[in-house]
Amino acid sequence: MIENILKGGKKYWLLISGLLLFMAAGLAAYLQQWDIGLAVTGLSRDISWGLYIANFTFFVGVAASAVMLVIPYYLHNTKEFRRILILGEFMAVAACLVAITFILVDLGQPARVFNIILYPSPGSIIFWDVVVLTVYLLLNIVLGWVALDAEYKEVDPPTWLKPLAIVSIVWAVSIHTVTAFIYAGLAARLFWLTALLAPRFLASAFASGPALLILLALAMKKWGGFDPGNQSLDRLAKIVAYAIIITVFFLLLEIFTVFYSQVPEAMAHFQYLLFGLDGHYSLVPWTWASILLACTAIVMLVVPASRQNRSTLALACAAVFIAIWIDKGLGLVIPGFIPSPLGAISEYTPTLIEILITTGVWAMGGLVLTLLFKVVLAVRQGKQ
């Protein structure tokens, strides 16, 4: 099956070359960072996490969202997901790799990363996150590949696959809960100190992941000659609709608690996020763009006509994806640091090097995704 990644048309190789180009640019930028240190980023003593950790958090969500296919397919016998289930699992594989790579590029001493394994620290949430992410990555590789192999050989998948899929359901919830705990357990940062963070993460994951999958399926239908089936897209679109509504609802809950209770420090973070603080506004346009995109997407996904039309569905899914990338990325990480525990208000602007490294990691994920999807397509087309 794997040999199919070497057989493709002109468009396929164009896509691969484009991704490799971005990866090369990212690698060049990373060598700079390796050489000079994280001083090449826009990070500072007050804002010590930024674009990398924001993307890490977001892509853990995308990875976890595979469960939105696995639950209906394995537990509710939703047959229409049969054709895209493997795509969801492979998307989780790519997203998991991206998330792990973002942790790596954020480290000040990446060569020492195995200290996490050499000195296991059960008290640290990062330790647990590394453990659960690694296992989840392996689970999805096995789930996707074994199912595809069975399809290729035209046999039923082995019976142990279903129990493993059920394990992966629990595991998907765990990776995002543990990722939320990285933030939600810190008394020092009131912005993150909320039990609602894990549910918020899960809700936004179940919107952004399936939204991306719809976009990918539509793209493959258009350019790859793959038909995901109308019913499966409809069902996924409904999942996105519910999840994005719950996500916005959860955000409103946070806003109510913070502004009605009037605890000054808790309010300051949200003021920075929504309106700017003391003349510092750099996040405000992003925040409102995110809110606007989410609200527009809700309307488009709730109205049946625009949900069922493939073009408007694609637009709505793109809106959901971008809205949540902002909300759960920079919108989550940066306000946690502003104001600082000492009341300092400074701004964070990612540098070009940081952005190139980020797009490089995305391209790496895109490459893994393209290769895996190519194998799926080849197996399916071989059948026709």
Add this chain to the structure above:
Amino acid sequence: MSNMNIDRRSFLKLTALGLVALAAKPALDLISKPSAASALNGPAPGGRLVMVVNLNACTSPDGCIDCIAACHRVHNVPDIGNRKEDIRWLWDVSYDQAFPDQEDRFVAEPLHDRRVLVLCNHCDNPPCVKVCPTQATWRRDDGIVMMDYHRCIGCRYCMAACPYGSRSFNWRDPRPYIKTVDNSYPTRTKGVVEKCNFCQERLAEGLQPACVEACSNGALTFGYLKPGTEVYKLISSQFNLRRKDELGTRPQVYYLP
């Protein structure tokens, strides 16, 4: 070349053996290790170490930075020269910044106008130690929160967890920014976190912390917190403040207003 021949079978065997050893090591360490922490854990005959800062005796509002200069000199703290990448072990901030929860229009004016020395609080319940994924930071029995610059992977989780902003990160190689290197204390590399260590290396030689020694106004007092000691007398006899003690970190730097 003939004796270098390794057939596929023995190659696989060796690889498997190596993998098993790799996997077993941390497990073995867990049961057998005399951890770095306990090896460096000096005996704590006197209980826990605390610092008392007398805000009235401190002349930092008049521009005195003797303690800060002494600390940064003996610990090779670089002067990077930009706020963004600043490395600070001991520094002074306004009263509002040190005690945001005490912010009050009617705090007595001389107090409100004071500069307040801040440093690592060597918490009894340190959030930074809890979150570290490699145990590169740990709490000794005498209360000092230590840092292993060689184990730190630079994830900066401790910086996010510290409610006092007491941790600094080496965004670049600090060595070119150290005016005169003091060879009695290690310099750091880029990509690791550092902070005040209560002069653990000086205590081991029977000396007082550098800041305490440098202060000519007696504003800083350091010692074991137990009946009869100077620090005990100071904080048990008068009203004192700790920074954000409502968070449950149990900070061990006490301020006499």
